Each structure stands twice: as C-alpha cells, then as structure tokens.
Amino acid sequence: xxxALFASSAANPGYAGAPAAVNAAGDxxxxxxxxxxxxxxxxVEFVHLxxxxxxxxxGHSYGGDQCLVTSNMNTGSxxxxxEIDFADLRVFNGAPxxxxxxxxxxxxxxxxxxxxTPGTRAxxxxxxxxxxxxxxxxxxxxASRDHDLAVARYDGKFVRVTSLPGRIGISGNxxxxxxxxxxxxxxxxxxxxxxxxxxxxxxxxxxxxxxEGDANIAGAERINIQNCHVVAIGGQSAKAAIxxxxxxxxxxxxxxxxxxxxxxxxxxxxTASGKTGFYSYSAGTGKFVFTSGxxxxxxxxxxxxxxxxxxxxxxxxxxxxxxxGKLNIxxxxxx
Numbered sequence: 001x002x003x004a005l006f007a008s009s010a011a012n013p014g015y016a017g018a019p020a021a022v023n024a025a026g027d028x029x030x031x032x033x034x035x036x037x038x039x040x041x042x043x044v045e046f047v048h049l050x051x052x053x054x055x056x057x058x059g060h061s062y063g064g065d066q067c068l069v070t071s072n073m074n075t076g077s078x079x080x081x082x083e084i085d086f087a088d089l090r091v092f093n094g095a096p097x098x099x100x101x102x103x104x105x106x107x108x109x110x111x112x113x114x115x116x117t118p119g120t121r122a123x124x125x126x127x128x129x130x131x132x133x134x135x136x137x138x139x140x141x142x143a144s145r146d147h148d149l150a151v152a153r154y155d156g157k158f159v160r161v162t163s164l165p166g167r168i169g170i171s172g173n174x175x176x177x178x179x180x181x182x183x184x185x186x187x188x189x190x191x192x193x194x195x196x197x198x199x200x201x202x203x204x205x206x207x208x209x210x211x212e213g214d215a216n217i218a219g220a221e222r223i224n225i226q227n228c229h230v231v232a233i234g235g236q237s238a239k240a241a242i243x244x245x246x247x248x249x250x251x252x253x254x255x256x257x258x259x260x261x262x263x264x265x266x267x268x269x270x271t272a273s274g275k276t277g278f279y280s281y282s283a284g285t286g287k288f289v290f291t292s293g294x295x296x297x298x299x300x301x302x303x304x305x306x307x308x309x310x311x312x313x314x315x316x317x318x319x320x321x322x323x324x325g326k327l328n329i330x331x332x333x334x335x
Contacts, residue, residue: 034086038067045090046082048073049100050156051216052095055082055146069295096193100226100230101156101214131212132159136167136179136187143220144188154223160212160231175200175211175228190228199230205307205315208234241248242286242304243317248316251319251331263319263331270295302331 010286042057043292046069055071058081065081073082087184132153139161143150161177169176169186176186190211192200210232213225250264266269269278270293277293279302286304290296302321321329 031086036090051099140179140187159215162210165208253331
C-alpha cells in the first residue's frame, strides 16, 4: 500500500523514532529486512503495481509501521512523501525515475539487506530469470490480437529483440524497432539510460540490431524496453548502400519539414535557385563537392544518405545539404 502524503518539509520533520512492527499482511522476513533499509538518507527502491521506483528515505512514518520515502513516482517532476510498507522496500539497484518492471531475481531485501549506505548499488543478477527472445513482428502479431497473451509473454520480463535491417529509427535517448514499415508506430520502443547512450550512437542508420532489457506493455501494439542495451549490430546497413551514381533529375528539398525549392542533377552539373554549376561525386563516400554555382558560392556541401528518417522506419534515400554548421537541408530524389 502506498499513501501519498504530499507533506511539506516543515510539516514533516522526518521522524525516525518508533520501531516498526512486522507487516502482518506481508511476508515477515521481507518486512523485517525492509525495515532495516528504512534509514534516513538511504536511497532505496520500492514496489508499487509490479514496478520498482527510486526514492530516498526520510524515516519511519508517524505510526511507525511504514517507511516514509520521498519520490517523484509518476509525477515527472515534483517530489512527494509516500508511506511504503516495509515488505515493499528493496535495496537500490538502479531503478530509473520513470520506474521499471519488478523482475523476479533482482535484488530483494531478504537477500541484500546488508547495505545501509546511501547510494549503494547491489549486483543485478539474472541467473534465475528466463529471457524471452522475440522480434518486432512477433510483438505486433501478439499484442494486436491478444492483449492478455502479450501481458503474460512480455510484461515484467527480461526480453531480447532482433530487428530486420532498415527497420529502426533513433531519436534522443530511444530506438524504435518497426515490424511493419507502413505503420507509423513502432512495435518496440527501447529507452536508453545515460550510461548506455554511447551504444545507441554506435548503431548505423538502417542496421539490423539485437537489443535487450526489461519490458512492459505499452498499448495495443507495442512494448517498451527500459534500461535498453545493444547486444549486436548486424545485417546489411542501409547507410552503406551508396550508389555509384546518384539518380539524375529533380530533387525536392526540405528544411524543417518545409519545401524550399528544387535541386536538379545532371551527370556532372546541377541547378539550384535558377543557377547552374558543376559538382564532383565520390561513389566511395557518397559525398558531393560543389565546384561552381550557388552551392559553391555559399560554401555548401552534400552527402548521399539512406536511412530510416521517414515515418514507419522505411529506408529512404536523399541528399543532405549542409553549410558545415546549423543548416541542414534534405533533398529527396524523383519517385
């Protein structure tokens, strides 16, 4: 049970006096171990609705039979004081502020109640946790047809997901894995913690990937994976699909989603903003060097790209034009 107190620090001095009794409604051993964690200043995790949330202990509750924990659980920003049953307290083991599934086999108070040092992190062992292997296609098929089956298969489980080449999209701290390129919604959303961002940045555009982490159901057709980790990068990377010669014809150029004009390519010349100039193109790197015309005058350069920028994660060819700074223009070839 969790009762939000929303008490100010002035109204709540963080009383840590009365000893607590074992919670009769829960397991006596877990409650006793949880009470050992109820030390003012201790960083802990607590379980609510089968998810773990981080918090900092203020002390015993006023009645003495629960622990008073400060957390921003489910609020996104402001902190609140919560009364947590001792049996629901856990040694802090890295739960993010948005919470994570309470996976069996993670550190529990009964086995890891030896640390009372604030910020101490226990070892995360999954030796007793079976891994669920799946694909975005399977997730979509199950989650869209049988919600209960999807919950039983994925929710709160440690999962490993492998995507097909060209069906990923990367934005911010997340990677989207698409089952059906015609859909706008990803079947799997992987969320990376700050310490894992280097893994996310190492994934080439359009590559096939294998990722793993703690899953929870997030709607009729999708699962979220918290604490996402890149296991493998393989398959044909769409980023490497550089043509020996870019398609000739009129390209539609966009900036921030708005059309800004055309780029017309010929074998060795181009026309932009009504002026014709010449360019060279490297089949090895996909880079354009504009030697005359407006782009040369403005100091712009270009590169051929093929990645998952488009909705649904479909690999999409384009020429990216830049001035080497903040200017980014995407020019899409004739369909």
